[in-house]
Amino acid sequence: MQRAPLTTVYGDTPLLALAPMQDVTDLSFLRTLQRLHCLPDFVVTPYLRSATTSCVMSDSIIRCITENPTSCPIWVQLAGSEAEPLLRDVKTLNEFPVAGFNLNVGCPSPLVNRHGAGAALLKNPAHLQCICCAMRDAISLGRWSVKCRVGWESSGEFSQILSAICASSPDLFIVHARTRRQMYAGKPDDASVRLAVQQASCPVLANGDISSRTDAAHRLLSTRTHGVMIGRGIVRNPYLFRELRGGVAPSRDEMLLYYITLLEETGRELLHPSPAAHCNRMKKFLAFCYEDFSPQAEYTLRRCTSPFEMEKTLLLAANKIPSDREISGKKPTRNTP
Ligand SMILES: Cc1cc2nc3c(=O)[nH]c(=O)nc-3n(C[C@H](O)[C@H](O)[C@H](O)COP(=O)(O)O)c2cc1C
Numbered sequence: 001m002q003r004a005p006l007t008t009v010y011g012d013t014p015l016l017a018l019a020p021m022q023d024v025t026d027l028s029f030l031r032t033l034q035r036l037h038c039l040p041d042f043v044v045t046p047y048l049r050s051a052t053t054s055c056v057m058s059d060s061i062i063r064c065i066t067e068n069p070t071s072c073p074i075w076v077q078l079a080g081s082e083a084e085p086l087l088r089d090v091k092t093l094n095e096f097p098v099a100g101f102n103l104n105v106g107c108p109s110p111l112v113n114r115h116g117a118g119a120a121l122l123k124n125p126a127h128l129q130c131i132c133c134a135m136r137d138a139i140s141l142g143r144w145s146v147k148c149r150v151g152w153e154s155s156g157e158f159s160q161i162l163s164a165i166c167a168s169s170p171d172l173f174i175v176h177a178r179t180r181r182q183m184y185a186g187k188p189d190d191a192s193v194r195l196a197v198q199q200a201s202c203p204v205l206a207n208g209d210i211s212s213r214t215d216a217a218h219r220l221l222s223t224r225t226h227g228v229m230i231g232r233g234i235v236r237n238p239y240l241f242r243e244l245r246g247g248v249a250p251s252r253d254e255m256l257l258y259y260i261t262l263l264e265e266t267g268r269e270l271l272h273p274s275p276a277a278h279c280n281r282m283k284k285f286l287a288f289c290y291e292d293f294s295p296q297a298e299y300t301l302r303r304c305t306s307p308f309e310m311e312k313t314l315l316l317a318a319n320k321i322p323s324d325r326e327i328s329g330k331k332p333t334r335n336t337p
Pocket of ligand 1 (some may be wrong): 019020021022023024045046047077102107147176184207208209210229230231232233316
């Protein structure tokens, strides 16, 4: 059923962004979204690591930028702990066709945090402010953004973090409304997002656990943001962007088309092609979709060792996928990357 597009509390259509997901929102996923005509307003890449010695230029992320198969602007995300390497990498990446830069202030990976990057930046707001202001100075207007969590231990830390980030006048601000301690589970804290909307002088996007039109409508209302960023919910149902713009929920045939398209596209992007490698790559995406399959289909999909077997299982399982409404209303339960 066609419905009215969602609106923000300001009466505008909300900004829709694809969340960065390391090893998931890659070129094969972007190509799949393009082929299904399910595009957001913009994409943020997974992070490139701005290490002291050099930028870890992941080939797969760089190709999302240089071979962007979508008509969407792409913002590149950097994770780092010091201004100097971050500025060095901004300079390098300015030569690439990126719409803007995004600082990762939320990655909970112990490896990244041990180096003082990602969510570790939340622990020292004064240092965070220095980094943000240096990046602001180096990045032209309209191209500087931050994606952050609301604290390391508790959302009580957020007002200081927020002031530190706002001091750099970002052009766009995305809040994954969880603490680092919460990782990917637990209720996102809408009050913190509202605070960000009040204090920031740029559009703010709410992120975390949006997997249906109802979720998005609720979050837009309760946070008063200008849009939403969605990760796991889109991997599970890429047609969600269409639904948020007033389009119909996906039919079973469309969901099947999604799985088969993704199977084709992941096959094109394998570094060391083999049937097992292809299945393993596909399982990275299916991990966010298993809830929509019967336990039997999930069991078989998890054990597939050839794409042929996987395609056959998907075709069979398609008949067992729940109805449209059930698909778009359920929450993703796979919480960890
Ligand atoms: C597998 C995986 C990889 C992720 N990689 C990144 C990343 O590179 N950069 C980032 O800012 N967030 C990353 N995230 C966090 C997501 O962007 C998002 O903030 C989080 O999943 C909550 O949103 P969601 O419920 O819509 O998925 C990742 C999450 C997952 C599950």
